[in-house]
Amino acid sequence: MKRTLTAICAFFVLVYNVSAAAPEQQQQFEKANQLYKQKQYTEAAGIYQQLIDEGYHQPQLFLNAGNAWYKANKTGLAIYNYEKALGKDPFNKSAQHNLSVANQRVEGYVNDLPLLFFQQWWLQLQHFHSPNGWATGAVIFFWVLIAGIIAMLIAPSVKPSLLRWGTGAASLLFFLYLTMGISTYVTANAHDEGIIMGAAVKVKAAPDQGSKDIFELHEGVKVQVTDATQEYCKILLPDGKTGWLACAEIKRL
Numbered sequence: 001m002k003r004t005l006t007a008i009c010a011f012f013v014l015v016y017n018v019s020a021a022a023p024e025q026q027q028q029f030e031k032a033n034q035l036y037k038q039k040q041y042t043e044a045a046g047i048y049q050q051l052i053d054e055g056y057h058q059p060q061l062f063l064n065a066g067n068a069w070y071k072a073n074k075t076g077l078a079i080y081n082y083e084k085a086l087g088k089d090p091f092n093k094s095a096q097h098n099l100s101v102a103n104q105r106v107e108g109y110v111n112d113l114p115l116l117f118f119q120q121w122w123l124q125l126q127h128f129h130s131p132n133g134w135a136t137g138a139v140i141f142f143w144v145l146i147a148g149i150i151a152m153l154i155a156p157s158v159k160p161s162l163l164r165w166g167t168g169a170a171s172l173l174f175f176l177y178l179t180m181g182i183s184t185y186v187t188a189n190a191h192d193e194g195i196i197m198g199a200a201v202k203v204k205a206a207p208d209q210g211s212k213d214i215f216e217l218h219e220g221v222k223v224q225v226t227d228a229t230q231e232y233c234k235i236l237l238p239d240g241k242t243g244w245l246a247c248a249e250i251k252r253l
Contacts, residue, residue, distance in 0.1 A: 025051060032064070041071035059089040066098060075105045076219040080195045080251050083222065087253065090123050106220035110238045126184050134181035141174035194250035196221045203243035207232035214243050223250065 032047035045068035051061055066081035082099035085092055103109050115123065129137065148167030152160065196217050204211040207229045217223070226242070227234035233247040 025054070025056060029061070032068070036064070036068055036071075039071075041068045044068040045072055045074070045077070057084075057088060059085045059092055059095065062088065063092070063095050063098070066095070066102070070098070070102055075102060076195050076197045076251070078102045079106070079220045079222070080253070083193075083195065083253050090127060102220065107218040108216075108221065110221075112222075112238055126180065126187065129180070129184075131181060131184040131188055134177050134184055138174060138177035138181050141170050141177055145170040145174050191252045192225050194223055194225060194252040196223060196249060197251050198249045201245055201249045203235070203241075203245050204232075205243065207234070207244045211244070215241065217245070225250065225252070 028047055028051060032044045032051075035041075035044035035047065045065055048061060048065035048068055052065060062081045062085035066078045066085065069075075069081060070078035079099065079102050082095050082102060085095040086099065089095070145167060148163060148170055152163050152167065196219055198217075199219050201217045202213045203215050203217055205214050206212075221237075223235040223237060225233045226236050228247060231246060231248075232244045233250060234242065234244050235250070236242050
């Protein structure tokens, strides 16, 4: 009985803490919005960033953080947050526009190749659910598939055509959700792209401090990381250029 009462008390304490946390985070968000309106951009960006670090990853939060960093003349952080917003919502018009404006500040910016129509369809399909949503759907349709197979084995005379069609549909949906769940999880955890944060970063021919400098990158440039050592990352640019630079200069997306 004592253990039961302890568990019940712990449950209500947890519920209270969760319910109390949400208004507190909302107040912080509104405070940051007010600071932004008062043109205290660095302070507003700091609060937005704190909320992000606490695990709040809504597209609007990344968008607001990007706007605040842009106004504070932190182009790299602005572009980073716009990219994160688009990672959560690839067709967010505000994030797309603001990213385009911020990229105009970037020295040596190279436009990304536009997505082909089937790439856009695939992106839309990926974001139809979150990775957890796809995984949950896969589990549900797996058990529906198992139930259909059991039903066909136990009662083969009960509308066999309907059972076969239902089981077949469950099978297709299970494999679709499983495939998309794996794909979206891998994409969300890849972190093979990043934004240059240094004002002017020397890119080297090899992962060594004494190696020859081959070109220079500036704050806000988006790069793809293709290889890495403990200290150096090999990067690839949209125009095909490659080289090595210190991993500390890149903020991974």
